[in-house]
Amino acid sequence: MGFLDIRNVTKSYGQLEVLHRVDISVEEGEFLVLVGPSGCGKSTLLGMIAGLEGISSGEIAIRDRVVNGVHPSKRNIAMVFQSYALYPNMTVGQNITFGLEMHGVPKAERDKALAEVAKLLQIDHLIDRKPGQLSGGQRQRVAMGRALVRDPDVFLFDEPLSNLDAKLRVDMRTEIKKLHAKLKRTIVYVTHDQIEAMTLSTRIAVMNKGYIQQLGTPKEIYDSPANVFVATFMGSPAMNVVPARIVVREDRPYAEVVLGDGAKSLLAFSQPGLASYDGHDILLGIRPEAITDPEGADRKSQNIVSLKNRVIVTEPAGSDTFVTMSLGGKDVIARMRADVDIAGGDDFEFAVNMEKAVAFDPKTEERIRP
Amino acid sequence: MSAVSQDTAVRTGRVTRIFIYLVLLLFALFYLLPLYVMGINSLKPLPEITGGNMMALPKTWTLDAWRSAWSTAQIGVSPTGLKPYFLNSILMVVPAVAISTIVGALNGYVLTKWRFRGDTIVFGLMLFSCFIPFQIVLIPMALVLGKLGLAGSVPGLVLVHVVYGIGFTTLYYRNYYATFPTELVKAAQIDGAGFFQIFWRILLPVSGPITVVSVIWQFTNIWNDFLFGVSFGGTSQPMTAALNNLVQSSTGVKEYNVHFAGAIIAALPTLLVYVVAGRYFVRGLMAGSVKG
The missing domain is CATH 1.10.3720.10 (MetI-like)
Structure with missing residues (x-):
């Protein structure tokens, strides 16, 4: 029994099922991020938790109370919307306390709660302004204040940062993380931005086409993706996924890949269990940061394999240099130190950290876990 | 003039502008004419209308017609005014x-x-x-x-x-x-x-x-x-x-x-x-x- 239980929940519009049997149990104080491309059903799921969308089958329970059919205002949740949804005719103070007023909280208590929240979010000086007179970041704070003041069981965030400019978004992200660390409240947060998902969450549910693709901690999702979709969706640049074949030499499994010049090279796997897949075609997944120059390789890794290949192009990005080469007929991006000395056309000795490599079934695109 | 030329990129000559305003004025007067006729004739005694010029200003100004219309004029069968x-x-x-x-x-x-x-x-x-x-x-x-x-x-x-x-x-x-x-x-x-x-x-x-x-x-x-x-x-x-x-x-x-x-x-x-x-x-x- 979790704090917020989503049990076998589906959503259909007529014959069309848009959300398929979602099953998530959220513990108290958890920060769950629902992430996925647009149309994956993440906002629908959030709307169902909020009570703004009906539940076609299954049940949602908050603190062991099934809330199917319970009005949104009686679920003890609060929501922050993408557009902030501030009432334009009310001042900041009235916006924040509107929910309390609707719940019949006396004026004195409302004012006290408002003062506390305004202080916490540093918007004390804006209390008497109208939303139209605020900047994007200030509106964002007011929207959060409106959620905080209710002191709900569960906070729901619907892409709250996507309307902010890039710099402010990073600032507010840190702000939200701090707030969660301080208040330790249960949060369900929807975003399409995988960096927000990685940085904020204690757990991530990666969604696509109405299915939960994988549910796990950010580290599990990143290091051990369940399928090709999760592997390529999370991380920027995306994980390199290239066709390869498993060959076994002296009981040890290797990935045989085609280099840029058509020659073949063997990369030793760290998982001995893959030996039972001798001769199988696979998709080999390697994160860009697992391919470096020999000096930049991870010293803790037990399995650095060197690979000679031609560099196609380099992209210095300031903090890193991205180096593109060809493996298995696909462009593969390596993330290297900023001051690495390579140019396009060079033959270079890459260091591949095969401890971090994963193998996928090319047909089902599911992870091969020996 | 200057305010207009700041707002619009198109510059119009002085002559064109005078012409435009003249035409506009003419139309405005034309549309105001009925109101003028109604207004001045409601302030005249009846003989001045029947025996004189519709466009002329009243010789004797009077509100009698307004009083009559409001409270004593014959509406249908009873003299109640409007x-x-x-x-x-x-x-x-x-x-x-x-x-x-x-x-x-x-x-x-x-x-x-x-x-x-x-x-x-x-x-x-x-x-x-x-x-x-x-x-x-x-x-x-x-x-x-x-x-x-x-x-x-x-x-x-x-x-x-x-x-x-x-x-x-x-x-x-x-x-x-x-x-x-x-x-x-x-x-x-x-x-x-x-x-x-x-x-x-x-x-x-x-x-x-x-x-x-x-x-x-x-x-x-x-x-x-x-x-x-x-x-x-x-x-x-x-x-x-x-x-x-x-x-x-x-x-x-x-x-x-x-x-x-x-x-x-x-x-x-x-x-x-x-x-x-x-x-x-x-x-x-x-x-x-x-x-x-």
């Missing part, structure tokens, strides 16, 4: 405008924020009522009013105008609320506001421009309506019907000065509404048409 009919019109217009506007606002709110199966069909049917000519419904309307016991009364006229007006007011409010973000309604639901609280606290405070449009439109239409007034007014006929009786009387001397004064009195309330709220009218009609 006063009682003016009151009838007010008693009819105010509730009719208020009710049709409120119902239109509620309809618009439901049709955009509480959508239900078949809501577009309902809206389409309501729109249809905007295109039904008055004449077609006279007989069925008379039957209904008779059955309700409202025939020939002010409440009957109010009902007729409310029924006719709801189509328009619903159209206005629906289109206005369609641009209102639905997330605000959802936020208010989560905050615990009910159906009418959301309407009253969230939507209505931002409905100023469209309310002005609705009120002006309804006020003008209902005040100026003649057909329903004369058909269903009975003993409590509105201003328009009385004016007709005043002007079209076939017995006695034609008191043109009284007629002019009566016509101006009849037009004053709508003029007043436009003067007070006219600039919001255009603003409301344009609402949502341009982003930002």
Whole structure:
């Protein structure tokens, strides 16, 4: 029994099922991020938790109370919307306390709660302004204040940062993380931005086409993706996924890949269990940061394999240099130190950290876990 | 000049500009001419009109015609002036405008924020009522009013105008609320506001421009309506019907000065509404048409 239980929940519009049997149990104080491309059903799921969308089958329970059919205002949740949804005719103070007023909280208590929240979010000086007179970041704070003041069981965030400019978004992200660390409240947060998902969450549910693709901690999702979709969706640049074949030499499994010049090279796997897949075609997944120059390789890794290949192009990005080469007929991006000395056309000795490599079934695109 | 040339990139020559203003002035005078004729002739004694020039200013200025039109002129069979009919019109217009506007606002709110199966069909049917000519419904309307016991009364006229007006007011409010973000309604639901609280606290405070449009439109239409007034007014006929009786009387001397004064009195309330709220009218009609 979790704090917020989503049990076998589906959503259909007529014959069309848009959300398929979602099953998530959220513990108290958890920060769950629902992430996925647009149309994956993440906002629908959030709307169902909020009570703004009906539940076609299954049940949602908050603190062991099934809330199917319970009005949104009686679920003890609060929501922050993408557009902030501030009432334009009310001042900041009235916006924040509107929910309390609707719940019949006396004026004195409302004012006290408002003062506390305004202080916490540093918007004390804006209390008497109208939303139209605020900047994007200030509106964002007011929207959060409106959620905080209710002191709900569960906070729901619907892409709250996507309307902010890039710099402010990073600032507010840190702000939200701090707030969660301080208040330790249960949060369900929807975003399409995988960096927000990685940085904020204690757990991530990666969604696509109405299915939960994988549910796990950010580290599990990143290091051990369940399928090709999760592997390529999370991380920027995306994980390199290239066709390869498993060959076994002296009981040890290797990935045989085609280099840029058509020659073949063997990369030793760290998982001995893959030996039972001798001769199988696979998709080999390697994160860009697992391919470096020999000096930049991870010293803790037990399995650095060197690979000679031609560099196609380099992209210095300031903090890193991205180096593109060809493996298995696909462009593969390596993330290297900023001051690495390579140019396009060079033959270079890459260091591949095969401890971090994963193998996928090319047909089902599911992870091969020996 | 300088202000204009800052706003527009196109520069016009001095001669062209003078020409444009002259033409505009001419048209303005042309359109003001009837009002001028009505105004000065209502301030003349009758012999000056019958024996003189319609365009000339009065030799003796007098308000007798206005007094007569307001309180003593012969309307139909009794010499009451327009006063009682003016009151009838007010008693009819105010509730009719208020009710049709409120119902239109509620309809618009439901049709955009509480959508239900078949809501577009309902809206389409309501729109249809905007295109039904008055004449077609006279007989069925008379039957209904008779059955309700409202025939020939002010409440009957109010009902007729409310029924006719709801189509328009619903159209206005629906289109206005369609641009209102639905997330605000959802936020208010989560905050615990009910159906009418959301309407009253969230939507209505931002409905100023469209309310002005609705009120002006309804006020003008209902005040100026003649057909329903004369058909269903009975003993409590509105201003328009009385004016007709005043002007079209076939017995006695034609008191043109009284007629002019009566016509101006009849037009004053709508003029007043436009003067007070006219600039919001255009603003409301344009609402949502341009982003930002």
